[in-house]
Amino acid sequence: MTLIQGLKKLSQNSILFEKLVYCGFLVSGFINRFLFLILHLLPINRKKIVFCNMKGIRYGDNPMYISERLHEKKRDYEIVWLLNKNVEMDIPDYVKRVDYGYWNNMYQLSTSAVWVDSNLKDFGTYKSRKQLYVQTWHGSYGIKKIALDLGKNLPKFDKVLYPFNSKIADVIVSNSKKTSQIYKRAFGYNKKLLEVGSPRNDIFFNDPNEIKNKVFKFFGIREAHILLYAPTFRSDYNMDFFNIDMERLHEELVKKYGGDWYILVRLHPNNLKEAKHIKYNDYVLNASDYSVMQELLVAADVLLTDYSSCMFDYITKPKTCFIYAPDLDKYENDRGNYWRMSELPFPLATTNDELFDNIRSFDNEEYVQSVKKLHELVGSCETGSAADKVADYIIDFVEKGRK
Known part of the structure; x- marks a missing residue:
């Protein structure tokens, strides 16, 4: 259980504690945004792409397959992965591993051209129009309800965090028509969807x-x-x-x-x-x-x-x-x-x-x-070429910029 998960659980048992934690959450968002704005004074490396999976818990899921496909296309990109210190895995030599943490995350995101993530960015994270945020999520057209579809069962923190991430995300990867409908409604998302399948399912x-x-x-x-x-x-x-x-x-x-x-x-x-x-x-x-x-x-x-x-x-x-x-x-x-x-x-x-x-x-x-x-x-979109199509989308942005 992470610190945030623990605080959320504790806040469920005390209205006063919940309000204090929620206020702290909002204040941290404003601080995050202020620091991001300062770091955005640094130049953006147009060839740097930052990947993260489930808050740094593993090198894997959809981001891993996109990362591997980008490397296979032999572009001269700097591929950075944010990973927790205790993650012990075989990481390819071409990957630059950076410890997942407050300052490292902020610096790497501020100075990269593209972000690829399977989970939510912290409240207050700032992204400029010169950057691309690709959200892959970590589920499918699953059984259990997610995000805003949970209604009153969704914690107050997440009622802010999901719409915030939908606002800064540029594109969400989807594997079916049904998944796209869920993402639009559950994330409050109304921008571009790449209905190309799940990169992690190409393996089948x-x-x-x-x-x-x-x-x-x-x-x-x-x-x-x-x-x-x-x-x-x-x-x-x-x-x-x-x-x-x-x-x-x-x-x-x-x-x-x-x-x-x-x-x-x-x-x-x-x-x-x-x-x-x-x-x-x-x-x-x-x-x-x-x-x-x-x-x-x-x-x-x-x-x-x-x-x-x-x-x-x-x-x-x-x-x-x-x-x-x-x-x-x-x-x-x-x-x-x-x-x-x-x-x-x-x-x-x-x-x-x-x-x-x-x-x-x-x-x-x-x-x-x-x-x-x-x-x-x-309306399944799985064809075995999802990672390739997402990689091409990223390459197009890096080499041509935002259209």
């Missing part, structure tokens, strides 16, 4: 064998089948949802599909500290530290999740996905959903017995047809 259009071998090697396992369990973020950090009988799940997978099976458990980045509370064994492995989620999705033969938008990434090609949502009623009441679970092609279970019944009775042919209908319904 490539040969999966190289990535599968990479995943097998990382976990030190022989070639086998993989079920990836990837539950979504819990704002209360409650682990009650993790009550799956893993031994029986393993048995049902072997009975249904045959062969050897491993269960990889991947928690949401905001719940990483909870990973240590899960019991692992020879076939239940901790995948929360694996850096690139999309590679796990490519390697997996089956996905098990609840409300995470990764299910929609996973079926870019119609791969088998099951939903296990024991807290369905509570989650819908707390947050609200864009979809009724019955509208989706994924077999839904709220108990262990229902989950195992769904595995036993799974009809792949019927499932594939349902996935195709969903893609048509949302």
Whole structure:
């Protein structure tokens, strides 16, 4: 839990404390803007592009694939990544790594031509017309409501932060007509949308064998089948949802599909500290530290999740996905959903017995047809070339300026 998350949580329990924190938030925004304006007196490096993913938590997601594609196009750009000090990952040599932090962020953003981010910029961040802000977001046409669509459930801070980011963003990357509609409404956004697909989903259009071998090697396992369990973020950090009988799940997978099976458990980045509370064994492995989620999705033969938008990434090609949502009623009441679970092609279970019944009775042919209908319904834009198109958009801006 970050300091900001902690303050938000504390402020929910005290009206006075909430007002004090909110006032501090607004004041910090004015200070940020003042300092940004001073730093904008420095020259902008037209060939510098600054990337950030989830507040510096990882080198990954949509920004990573755009970053890699830009490098592949062999332009003489300075590619900067803002990353937390404790992030231990293999970063390409061509990337200039900068510690994510108040002054570093402010300086790098003020002196770069392009920003690419999967999350929100701090309130008060200033961007001139000589700069381009590409917002990729980190979800898809997911189940759970986001941003302003949360209504009264959205904290006061975020009711300011989302419209602020929509004001300074120049373009948002979208993977479907439905996603575009959500972004316009939930972010209060009325500018350019690049409906080209999600850069992180281009990977599903490539040969999966190289990535599968990479995943097998990382976990030190022989070639086998993989079920990836990837539950979504819990704002209360409650682990009650993790009550799956893993031994029986393993048995049902072997009975249904045959062969050897491993269960990889991947928690949401905001719940990483909870990973240590899960019991692992020879076939239940901790995948929360694996850096690139999309590679796990490519390697997996089956996905098990609840409300995470990764299910929609996973079926870019119609791969088998099951939903296990024991807290369905509570989650819908707390947050609200864009979809009724019955509208989706994924077999839904709220108990262990229902989950195992769904595995036993799974009809792949019927499932594939349902996935195709969903893609048509949302107006999917996935073609495997999203990163390339976003990279070209950035190159056009860097070399020609704002039109």
